[in-house]
Ligand SMILES: Nc1ncnc2c1ncn2[C@@H]1O[C@H](COP(=O)(O)OP(=O)(O)O)[C@@H](O)[C@H]1O
């Protein structure tokens with residue numbers, strides 16, 4: 001066995017050109033696989049993040065007549081207990097109202113939060129173009145589109161007409177841009193107390209929102225939540241159910257990425273296999289003499305398995321380095337004007353390790369054909385034919 | 387003396403559709419420690435006979451005994467062990483492994499059986515290398531040696547496991563006459579000192595005359611069997 005390894009090593013060393021060629025082939029395969037994989041994963045993660053990263057991923061709302069949750073502290077408590085995967089729980093008092101800007105009237109969505117909690121989901125602070133969060137009663141922040149429409153600037157007052165017809169003045173303490181025009185256009189964000197007053201909710205809320213660490217588990221967690229909540233008349237929504245088309249898009253992308261990776265792998269496999277098979281023919285003289293001297297068929301085969309293994313190992317290592325170099329170059333040169341890469345790269349250690357392992361595995365599998373050839377080789381053929 | 391090799395009614399027929407019979411009812415015995423030569427015209431069946439003795443080829447029918455054990459019925463694995471332990475081969479084309487040095491080539495049959503080389507075996511390899519006069523080039527790759535040096539390396543290699551039998555097929559076929567003389571005196575000395583049985587195919591009449599027994603093969607049959 002160790003002799004087989006020594007012989008394999010010598011064969012590889014003595015056929016340097018060929019060895020380098022196979023290693024190059026494997027490396028390029030691994031690098032391409034790793035590059036495409038990281039790119040697609042990065043793309044998907046950023047897509048998911050822009051779509052749902054700054055919104056509620058699981059939302060508990062009420063199905064009773066007045067659409068309110070009275071015992072919301074209990075809901076928050078139970079959600080907190082359920083899973084360490086749940087984070088950024090925030091309650092909100094939401095409802096429609098109208099904004100009156102003298103010449104016109106327009107409908108808006110009042111959203112009252114505990115601002116510190118809500119900020120973890122919606123990142124208002126980051127999105128503020130100017131001003132600060134509306135912590136006090138009768139303060140508000142509005143989106144930049146609404147600000148343009150209503151001509152309300154920082155520290156101006158806007159007039160909200162409540163569903164019951166009352167007029168309430170809110171002081172604009174900030175203008176935000178959340179990069180979604182429907183939010184910038186319609187949200188009027190206040191603290192909980194202000195919204196509760198406008199919407200006549202007393203001390204109730206209309207929904208409990210939260211995010212999860214593993215966004216793709218949102219549907220499972222939502223299910224568990226629905227099952228464990230002790231409060232009646234609630235429904236639990238999750239982003240996956242609400243974004244089926246996004247999900248199927250992502251899925252299609254994953255499948256095509258796997259296809260590319262599989263084809264790269266198959267190409268590598270065929271390459272290694274054929275070069276190793278040629279090398280059996282090239283080394284048939286050596287194999288014949290080794291067999292005449294009494295090497296066992298199994299050990300003769302092992303020579304080629306070891307060659308495959310070593311080629312795969314070295315190829316994988318170099319390939320991963322290549323892949324990192326490729327990703328580095330990509331993030332350095334394929335950049336948007338602001339200096340960020342066109343596509344954010346996601347370095348997934350597990351995935352990279354897996355591509356490497358796959359290359360090693362396929363190189364070893366590829367070596368089985370030549371190994372079989374060498375096991376079948378009869379020394380008499382070699383000895384007779386010179 | 388005991389017979390180290392015994393052939394009983396060996397026939398060898400090549401081909402399925404067009405059958406060519408190469409050996410006809412060969413019966414032969416070789417004694418231990420003997421120094422034998424096989425001569426005959428090209429195509430008479432000498433190599434076929436030697437390869438059957440060496441278990442590299444199988445007879446179409448007949449029985450082969452090596453050291454009293456029947457070999458034509460053994461499986462591939464058992465034959466590998468048998469060849470490794472009891473036989474040394476020297477071929478016309480030396481067949482060294484070009485990726486290895488002279489000394490590594492010499493040690494190869496030992497390592498095939500057991501990877502670790504103990505000190506005494508390493509010293510034995512050096513002794514053999516000295517014996518065939520290769521001390522200076524023992525660390526050269528096989529490809530960096532002359533034809534004669536390569537053939538002498540193959541001789542040292544055939545001896546490393548102290549086999550009972552050495553089978554040589556025109557071992558000096560492509561060497562000049564001085565080197566040929568030199569190689570034969572080495573083989574003869576080994577036969578004397580290590581009690582190794584030699585069966586050597588040669589087309590060189592002068593060399594054959596120096597052996598203890600000359601067997602001539604003609605058209606697949608034993609034509610002559612001369613003992614001194
Ligand atoms: N595989 C084979 N198929 C058919 N004929 C063969 C085969 N191998 C050898 N022969 C024939 O057998 C005969 C004896 O060959 P060989 O033993 O090599 O003779 P020698 O060594 O005496 O020159 C030759 O005529 C050769 O052509």
Ligand SMILES: [Mg+2]
Nearest residue numbers: 432433434555
């Ligand atoms: Mg011949």
